[in-house]
Amino acid sequence: MKNLLIQNGSVLLFSEDNSDLTFVRKDLLVSDGKIQKIEDSISEKPEDCFVLDASGMAVLPGLINTHTHLPMSIFRETFEGCNLYDWLHDKIWPLEANLTDEHVYYATMLSYLEQIRTGTTCTNDHYFFSEAIRKATEDSKMRSVLTRVLMDSDGKEAGKKREEEFRSFYESRNPENSLITYTVSPHSLYTCSPTCLEKAGELAEEYHLPVHVHFLESQKEIQDIQDLHHTQTAAEVLKKYFSKSKLILAHCVHLNSKEIEILKTLDCGIAHNPVSNLRLGCGIADTTLYQKEGLLLGLGTDGQGSGSNLDLWESMRMACLIQGGIHTEEEKRLSAKDVLRMATIDGAKVLGLEDSIGSIEIGKQADLICIDLAQNFAHIKSTPNHNSISDLVYNKNGYDVDTTIVNGEILMLHREIRFIDAEKIIHEVKRFLF
Template sequence: MRILIKNGIVIDMVNKEPKVKDILIVGNKIEKIEHKIEENADKIINAENKVIMPGLVNCHNHCAMSIFRGHSDDLELQEWLNNAIWPVEEKLTKEEIYYASLLSCIEMIKTGTTTFHDMYFLMENVAKAVEESGIRALISRTVVTEEEPRTRLKEAEELYLKYNKKANGRILVNVSLHAPYTCDERTIKKCVELAKKYKMSIHIHLSETEKENKDIKEKYGITPTEYLKKNGVFEVKTILAHCVYLSSNDINIIKKENTGIAHNPISNLKLSSGMANIVKYKENGITVGIGTDGAGSTNTLDMFEEMKVSAYIQKVLNKKSSCINAEDILKMATTDGAKVLGLDKEIGSIEEGKKADIIIINIEKPHIKPINNIYSALVYSAVGQDVETSIVDGKIIMENREIIGIDEKMIMDKCQKISDKYFR
């Protein structure tokens, strides 16, 4: 399949200045980016006056949690987990996880995300949703401390063996430790062994709340980051979700290791966890991407909303409006996010030879015009609904806001029924 996108305003995330260009996609890759391309193609997309940019990278999600949307707002993290989420999660079936994940994939595609990073269980069903929707994902089974036999570690390994690089490479598998407060030292060490065995990265929630830091300090006498370090987690590539509360020593540890942070501003605010100082982390050379967290806490999976809120809170937290700008934020949501996931050689920017993960945005809207700065327009004004077309792995998966090959209404109805079963 050859797709030719004509005359779009290309924000490639490599060159600062936007340029009007044509882009030729052949197979799953970006073949050519030039001012004018006059070649045959199976499909020509006219992107005149529209922005062409890399698809957004959502660095932290639990996509099956869409069925919890709006069920238990206004609770703090631990109360929310213990009373609202975990008792229901125990009962979820494979089919329910599949439909809930498919709904999330649809929502993500419709708001510009082309790659997401997921942590949950019964992950074969998430993989199925990824495969069918056409989105790209790095997925993992969550591991916590449990009695022998180590079911979860075994499932994590099976997931890797069965699904890594499936769907033409759109599905990749790593492994998740839930959090320092749910994983004992033995579990962590076993998980690191597994990650090393298959060269997987480890995804973990870290220092999400002050309570977590306090509890770990009381139990082990060290910070959660030090606890991970002590147990070898940083011996493999690590993706750290949240990091709302990091000490100077934590920052020193993280900046020296092969790590990246998945910042989830809305979830952290809504669960009243706090505000991560990502400007400080970035000043220390740490790579920071943006995630939505699950729809159970954030209520949407819209990276445009996360981008806005990321910028807002940094400005007020650092009492300095210039501490971060729209271009920095867009970089976090694309190239830096790809780097956090270890996928920056393949995705995150529009460059010849990279995978064709591209979104086309209609900027001729009354909430965007006039445009004085294209990065500002994309970050502070545009919304997820402005994304018109999405291409992942060289395939059009949404065109003019219609998801290709999926009955959206049926999926929404299914998910409403699942939700009603548990919460009505």
């Protein structure tokens, strides 16, 4: 792999405890996919080194999407006029019954194109057709956490088959490929019987993998979980089956104080998906309270079927804004700094990847993005700019990303995609529109 020198950028650095974020003018040297030097000025460069001039740009850790369903790009804008249950039962699940590996491969590639374009460098996926997704992940050179979703609400045999598919998918992994890691992923507590959850817990322990599950997304699932698992408190179900594993909980919109107290005793992180939650009418997760209680928060988009797009800038802004709908005092609400952390270092912690990604530090993998900071007519929303962190969260969007780097490899340079034939992917996806 080539060496990479990024010069003259305004680099986002975290304080030691990650509580503070500052922009500092620095040069970065990347070799073997890792950040090797962060210095005021690096004049000596190794042989075979690509120099990227980041003048006028912010250099950030790549954004981390802690919950999505990569192939759901092809279900974009199928939701209008539905509620969550009707949408899943009447639209999504029948469409999914007709998917093929080819659909899923190109749909996943489309999602990776969208993420590279908008500055996301790591994705936590939750889907099936896992081989096709893994092939797309390898072809796109992206970093992802993959799985084969487990559930058995349609029968024990179907549940057993999914377990076997997960096992063979995981065991056929290439251990040399550090860009792909894995989770065990029961769909939810309302679509998985006690037997299915017990099996998921065993798999997670056997393979030492985190558990990634939808949790308390909608009000309606609370009753379903009580009926299926004979308990008043959904978090007790998590504690029963997954107390020995790391948990990635997608949504957590409806946590009561009892749930919060139980979650505090577990090794868990929350994937907060504000756009999808609002679109599906699921409500507003009280992330201000969760943060105050010490729960770990990351950011996600959910699939495009409910989240519309994978632009984490939109999710960052929404995560801040919606707290104003439930908390009136500005200084006590989730801040722009908080959500920038959620989209980077805290997202890495949610996925258990904080030792390798999530911040710009010597020794970490070079997952980086450059954002245009120009103040001119083309960037009139950012002109003038009194606070760089606020500007990033409230005024930028994915199209402001200039360059996207994963593992030291430049996947998009000055808005030009590399390695992937974008026209072909878009053509193929349009060909099999439902």
